[in-house]
Amino acid sequence: MRSILEEAILETRSTPLENRPRLPRIPLSKRNRAVVRALNPMLVTYLEASRDLCETDSILFGAAVAVFRIIGAKLPMTGGATPQSSAIPAWRKRIEDRIAKARALIGRLTSFRSGNNRPRIVRTVRMAFAGTNISLSQPDITQKLTERIDDLKQKIAAWGKRMRRFSEGLRRFNQNRLFQSDQKKLYKSLERPKVCGAGPGQDQADIIAFWRSLW
Template sequence: MRSTLEEAILETRSTPLENRPRIPRIALNKRNRAVVRALKPMLVTYLDANRDLCETDSILCGAALAVCRTIGAKVSTAGRATSQSSAIPAWRRRIKERIAKARALIGRLICFRSGNNRPRIVRTVEMAYAEKLKERIDDLKQRIAAWGKGIRRYTERSTRFNQNRLFQSDQKKLYESLERPMARETGPAPNQADTVAFWRSLWSEPVNHSESPWMEVVVSQCVSMTPMDPVIITPDDVAEAVRRARTSSPVRDSMGCITTG
């Protein structure tokens, strides 16, 4: 057991924290308790000579790893998970497996209904079940739709929950995540002379338009209208509008949606 402990401690010392194996939870039976009690006196030598917190962590992790190896517990060697939130829930994986199996079964049922009598298809579909193929296919399609709807509801609810939690902790990060990057064309910038020539060809060249009769009617109706006063926007007006826009804080309505007030 001492050699196992020394090997485990050396292994944890040379392994980064994120790449260390995950220690499973072991049962507290008599055998496991006896192994832990026998290992405790061996740790005194390592802990007394240690003055570093990181080294203490390596010793304790190595001791736990040695206990698991002694009792034969399975230890994951893939390293620790870096993001627990990105892991797919087990129930969602099971539903996806059910959907995949149901789709495969639907495909075989359709093949059997169309006259495909290959042994693999016949083994899947019993001959006594041939009269209810249509009902069975419809039932499977409805189940797939229900399972998919459940996954969509969970995804939408999870998205709303994460957005609300992010809104409470970091509003700026939430708004940045809601922004969608616009598609931009990458290429050389246009030449200034070509740009001037392009717009000059549009605005400087005289063009004869054939106006419709309804435009004359509209012009005659607008003669009696009083023109609006010219609106002059000053830099102070722009600064005031920007200041008001910054002070409007987002709030959540009764449905949990984020709005700006």
């Protein structure tokens, strides 16, 4: 058990932070608890000799990896992202589905407002106003359609804003991790790309002559 712990700690120290696997939770069975209790006293020597917080982090992460190996649990693949972490979150997929359905409904409502009375369009419009007292034959149906379309557009904007907040937070999280592991690489990624077509401009006299020729 001690040899497994030492090997795991050495591997963790030599592995960049972004390449560490994301460890899932293990079942809290009696056997797993016993393994953790057996490893805890062994960590005292390593923690007392730790020089900084980064080394302490490597020791604790290595101990977690050792627990996985001892109990025979399967470790996720390395590379900084597991299939679960790289996949689209379930809530984001739900929002994307809502946005797609809302856009499709806006298209049907707009088509009906423009005079398209096909059975499929009419059926969709009736479903959109289901549970309300709005009838498709009432005089102000055009106004009701416009209000419904505006409401859907506002919902799409709110959902899109939430997804942008998530993307921005994820971008900052990845930048923070990259800063801890490779600052030079981070600074290179932050460099602004060169503007395409940059170079000496045209002569001012030619520009004036060109625009005068248009009039």
